[in-house]
Amino acid sequence: xxxxxxxxxxxxxxxxxxxxxxxxxxxxxxxxxxxxxxxxxxxxxxxxxxxxxxxxxxxxxxxxxxxxxxxxxxxxxxxxxxxxxxxxxxxxxxxxxxxxxxxxxxxxxxxxxxxxxxxxxxxxxxxxxxxxxxxxxxxxxxxxxxxxxxxxxxxxxxxxxxxxxxxxxxxxxxxxxxxxxxxxxxxxxxxxxxxxxxxxxxxxxxxxxxxxxxxxxxxxxxxx
Amino acid sequence: xxxxxxxxxxxxxxxxxxxxxxxxxxxxxxxxxxxxxxxxxxxxxxxxxxxxxxxxxxxxxxxxxxxxxxxxxxxxxxxxxxxxxxxxxxxxxxxxxxxxxxxxxxxxxxxxxxxxxxxxxxxxxxxxxxxxxxxxxxxxxxxxxxxxxxxxxxxxxxxxxxxxxxxxxxxxxxxxxxxxxxxxxxxxxxxxxxxxxxxxxxxxxxxxxxxxxxxxxxxxxxxxxxxxxxxxxxxxxxxxxxxxxxxxxxxxxxxxxxxxxxxxxxxxxxxxxxxxxxxxxxxxxxxxxxx
Numbered sequence: 001x002x003x004x005x006x007x008x009x010x011x012x013x014x015x016x017x018x019x020x021x022x023x024x025x026x027x028x029x030x031x032x033x034x035x036x037x038x039x040x041x042x043x044x045x046x047x048x049x050x051x052x053x054x055x056x057x058x059x060x061x062x063x064x065x066x067x068x069x070x071x072x073x074x075x076x077x078x079x080x081x082x083x084x085x086x087x088x089x090x091x092x093x094x095x096x097x098x099x100x101x102x103x104x105x106x107x108x109x110x111x112x113x114x115x116x117x118x119x120x121x122x123x124x125x126x127x128x129x130x131x132x133x134x135x136x137x138x139x140x141x142x143x144x145x146x147x148x149x150x151x152x153x154x155x156x157x158x159x160x161x162x163x164x165x166x167x168x169x170x171x172x173x174x175x176x177x178x179x180x181x182x183x184x185x186x187x188x189x190x191x192x193x194x195x196x197x198x199x200x201x202x203x204x205x206x207x208x209x210x211x212x213x214x215x216x217x218x219x220x221x222x223x224x
Numbered sequence: 225x226x227x228x229x230x231x232x233x234x235x236x237x238x239x240x241x242x243x244x245x246x247x248x249x250x251x252x253x254x255x256x257x258x259x260x261x262x263x264x265x266x267x268x269x270x271x272x273x274x275x276x277x278x279x280x281x282x283x284x285x286x287x288x289x290x291x292x293x294x295x296x297x298x299x300x301x302x303x304x305x306x307x308x309x310x311x312x313x314x315x316x317x318x319x320x321x322x323x324x325x326x327x328x329x330x331x332x333x334x335x336x337x338x339x340x341x342x343x344x345x346x347x348x349x350x351x352x353x354x355x356x357x358x359x360x361x362x363x364x365x366x367x368x369x370x371x372x373x374x375x376x377x378x379x380x381x382x383x384x385x386x387x388x389x390x391x392x393x394x395x396x397x398x399x400x401x402x403x404x405x406x407x408x409x410x411x412x413x414x415x416x417x418x419x420x421x422x423x424x425x426x427x428x429x430x431x432x433x434x435x436x437x438x439x440x441x442x443x444x445x446x447x448x449x450x451x452x453x454x455x456x457x458x459x460x461x462x463x464x465x466x467x468x469x470x471x472x473x474x475x476x477x478x479x480x481x482x483x484x485x486x487x488x489x490x491x492x493x494x495x496x497x498x499x500x501x502x503x504x505x506x507x508x509x510x511x512x513x514x515x
Binding site for chain 2: 021022042043046050051055070071117118121122124125126129130132133193196197199200201202203204206207208209210211212213214217
């Protein structure tokens with residue numbers, strides 16, 4: 001597509017979306033609906049050509065798909081793939097009230113499979129190794145035995161922060177006395193975390209706005 | 225209406241205008257803010273730098289155009305660095321929209337800045353693969369089951385860069401640029417922690433906070449948002465002064481970041497000041513009414 005035309009479409013859609021900052025209007029609605037429609041169509045096309053064709057049709061009918069699926073030439077059909085094909089079609093029974101219950105079989109398989117697949121990885125990466133990463137020395141020394149103040153302070157903050165945060169979420173005992181103080185410190189740890197996350201979110205949004213402003217600048221530059 | 229009340233009831237469109245000005249003015253004036261890499265970014269740079277020339281690097285573009293202003297600068301900096309060091313780069317994506325992001329690099333940046341680098345010998349586009357974390361798992365278990373050709377359908381055996389690649393562990397490092405799920409987290413869970421391949425990369429500022437806990441044990445380094453990209457660019461320019469005249473997008477975009485952050489801090493302070501002044505005003509008025 002012509003670069004100038006692309007710049008004009010880019011700028012027009014950006015201005016339509018930004019017009020919402022003033023108030024809701026038909027231009028914004030048009031751009032919003034266009035975005036939803038194009039995204040849905042794109043994902044549908046990708047779903048067919050990148051999911052169904054290579055992963056299902058290419059396995060069941062390799063000779064038919066040899067032109068679009070690399071490596072399909074000369075491959076014999078793999079009929080085991082009829083099982084996921086049937087499960088996939090069962091999901092579509094939700095569209096028919098009388099047979100909608102059949103879709104639960106496919107959903108049960110998806111939920112069970114995903115849980116079984118993800119549980120060991122999350123348990124290992126997000127729990128065991130994370131616990132291991134928190135078991136660190138509070139006093140850090142260099143090779144010649146000198147105290148590294150910065151690293152030691154950092155480790156102390158990390159360990160205390162984790163303990164205080166965990167205590168805040170420990171509801172089996174009433175948060176009174178010493179436990180109450182630790183729990184209150186846990187709230188501070190959470191607040192600092194949320195503050196940092198907010199700061200990062202601001203950075204992300206401003207980055208995107210900067211990108212749009214640069215696009216508008218390129219458009220204006222093409223006119224003047 | 226008193227001043228504190230008028231500040232608290234300020235029209236939100238005035239704030240939009242202020243933010244717009246805070247972004248546009250630095251873009252026009254182009255102020256330079258010198259950045260220096262923090263250890264978490266420097267460790268990525270050092271890892272790429274220390275690899276022997278010709279090392280196989282896996283670079284996954286796990287993002288789409290919606291987050292490109294944040295992640296494109298990281299992609300360009302990493303590609304410039306790996307290509308300058310003479311590494312063999314395999315581009316890949318777990319995002320359907322990532323295909324376009326890879327093409328921007330292979331069609332625009334590489335032919336212009338590295339005309340001597342050839343497709344299939346120095347870099348390859350392995351394209352998009354569906355399956356989220358499952359796709360990574362399959363690649364770790366049996367790479368060729370999932371990836372047997374490049375994005376154009378050329379068999380891996382016909383490309384010099386991938387002819388010897390049979391397993392995921394044939395890559396010495398995995399770099400991922402992440403906008404969400406799937407992304408760096410899945411590369412850590414399904415490739416780094418299982419196969420022991422060093423994982424590193426960058427994430428949008430929104431996903432960065434949830435990736436920091438993986439550093440340094442499971443994640444070699446992380447570029448968090450535009451600031452991380454800017455730090456990597458400064459490390460690149462410091463090490464390779466030839467890039468001093470190249471357009472460093474993240475460094476350029478840090479101007480609007482700094483000005484807008486200062487403005488937001490000022491607005492937060494102003495809002496709090498107006499609230500507390502207004503509260504003491506209301507108390508005084510209530511006291512007088514009570515008398």
